[in-house]
Amino acid sequence: MSSVVLENVSKYYDQVAAVDALNLDVRAGEFITLLGPSGCGKTTTLRMIAGFVEPSRGRVHIANEDVTRLPPQQRTIGMVFQDYALFPHLTIGENIGFGLVERKVARDQIAARVEELLALIRLPEVAGRFPSELSGGQQQRVALARAIAFPPKVLLMDEPLGALDLKLREAMQLELRLIQQKLKITTVYVTHDQTEAMTMSDRIAVMNAGRIEQLDDPPGIYNAPRTRFVANFVGKVNFLPGRLIEHCGEQSAVETRVARILGPRLSAANPGAAVTVAVRPEKLRLLPEAAADAGMNVVAGQIETQTFAGNLYHDLVRTADGSSLLVEIRPFERIGGPGERVRVCWSVGDTVILDDA
Numbered sequence: 381m382s383s384v385v386l387e388n389v390s391k392y393y394d395q396v397a398a399v400d401a402l403n404l405d406v407r408a409g410e411f412i413t414l415l416g417p418s419g420c421g422k423t424t425t426l427r428m429i430a431g432f433v434e435p436s437r438g439r440v441h442i443a444n445e446d447v448t449r450l451p452p453q454q455r456t457i458g459m460v461f462q463d464y465a466l467f468p469h470l471t472i473g474e475n476i477g478f479g480l481v482e483r484k485v486a487r488d489q490i491a492a493r494v495e496e497l498l499a500l501i502r503l504p505e506v507a508g509r510f511p512s513e514l515s516g517g518q519q520q521r522v523a524l525a526r527a528i529a530f531p532p533k534v535l536l537m538d539e540p541l542g543a544l545d546l547k548l549r550e551a552m553q554l555e556l557r558l559i560q561q562k563l564k565i566t567t568v569y570v571t572h573d574q575t576e577a578m579t580m581s582d583r584i585a586v587m588n589a590g591r592i593e594q595l596d597d598p599p600g601i602y603n604a605p606r607t608r609f610v611a612n613f614v615g616k617v618n619f620l621p622g623r624l625i626e627h628c629g630e631q632s633a634v635e636t637r638v639a640r641i642l643g644p645r646l647s648a649a650n651p652g653a654a655v656t657v658a659v660r661p662e663k664l665r666l667l668p669e670a671a672a673d674a675g676m677n678v679v680a681g682q683i684e685t686q687t688f689a690g691n692l693y694h695d696l697v698r699t700a701d702g703s704s705l706l707v708e709i710r711p712f713e714r715i716g717g718p719g720e721r722v723r724v725c726w727s728v729g730d731t732v733i734l735d736d737a
């Protein structure tokens with residue numbers, strides 16, 4: 381069952397596409413995140429679902445209804461923005477009940493609903509306070525309660541935690557996700573923070589220049605990126621440019637400037653094609669120069685720099701062609717410091733081969 385469907389939706393500003401022929405299918409109860417760099421069209425996409433921006437082309441469906449021409453107030457959506465946007469002159473209780481008053485819900489029902497929502501966001505005592513008397517994180521929980529007071533068909537959130545400090549943001553990520561799962565609210569969430577997207581989402585749509593480059597669950601996005609952009613935007617990554625040599629069974633071989641690398645078969649590319657090997661720093665291991673390698677990819681090099689990050693060391697290993705590999709190792713795996721000759725190894729399964737075409 382689909383709850384939000386974007387069908388070939390575009391938005392042009394002066395001939396420039398802010399959103400470019402985008403398709404998205406959000407399942408009922410699903411938490412989907414639009415993730416991408418500044419200016420890639422996340423907010424524009426969200427505002428088209430909400431009805432604040434009219435698409436130049438394409439159609440928007442919510443709960444099997446074509447809402448492309450419906451104004452926002454007729455779409456039954458809930459929205460939460462980065463700036464809390466609570467009404468400063470209303471109490472917390474009045475803020476949460478605002479949409480219910482507008483919809484002419486009976487007063488005693490509103491009071492009961494407000495109480496229920498305050499319990500849900502774990503702020504039972506604040507109904508009589510004003511927004512200025514709450515912390516940023518508390519105000520954002522109230523904004524969430526207000527957005528879901530009249531149960532929305534879809535909850536839209538645009539960087540709702542962007543103004544909070546890291547610790548509070550992490551706590552709120554968990555809390556928002558728990559509430560969303562408890563109530564099974566279909567949610568479209570916008571962030572440019574990849575960790576936030578990873579922790580909260582059922583699926584992530586990685587956006588680039590008005591388009592979705594990849595839509596997948598978090599492990600799929602992280603472990604099997606399909607483009608350089610996705611690999612690079614989500615997490616850290618090493619790239620080794622090369623040429624596809626041959627397919628052998630379930631594997632493909634790539635000749636790079638530093639070594640011949642094996643990875644999972646990339647059937648889409650033919651031998652001779654320009655490809656890029658991508659491998660994450662934490663998948664790499666360091667072995668002494670003389671150690672044997674059992675069925676691993678191996679690149680020889682020399683530790684250039686080593687920085688200590690508490691739970692990890694970040695080693696930059698210079699390879700024969702003058703480029704470097706970033707390696708993340710845990711302290712007990714450390715085999716030497718700068719100047720040490722090492723071999724960088726990783727398993728074939730942790731290799732991603734990307735088609736440059």
Ligand SMILES: Nc1ncnc2c1ncn2[C@@H]1O[C@H](COP(=O)(O)OP(=O)(O)OP(=O)(O)O)[C@@H](O)[C@H]1O
Nearest residue numbers: 393397398416417418419420421422423424425572
């Ligand atoms: N009202 C507008 N008029 C003209 N151009 C606009 C307008 N709104 C957005 N744009 C342009 O459309 C593109 C996408 O903007 P959008 O706000 O959707 O990006 P975003 O992904 O939300 O970025 P951010 O992470 O910075 O919030 C940008 O290039 C932006 O400058």
Ligand SMILES: [Mg+2]
Nearest residue numbers: 422423424538
């Ligand atoms: Mg935005």
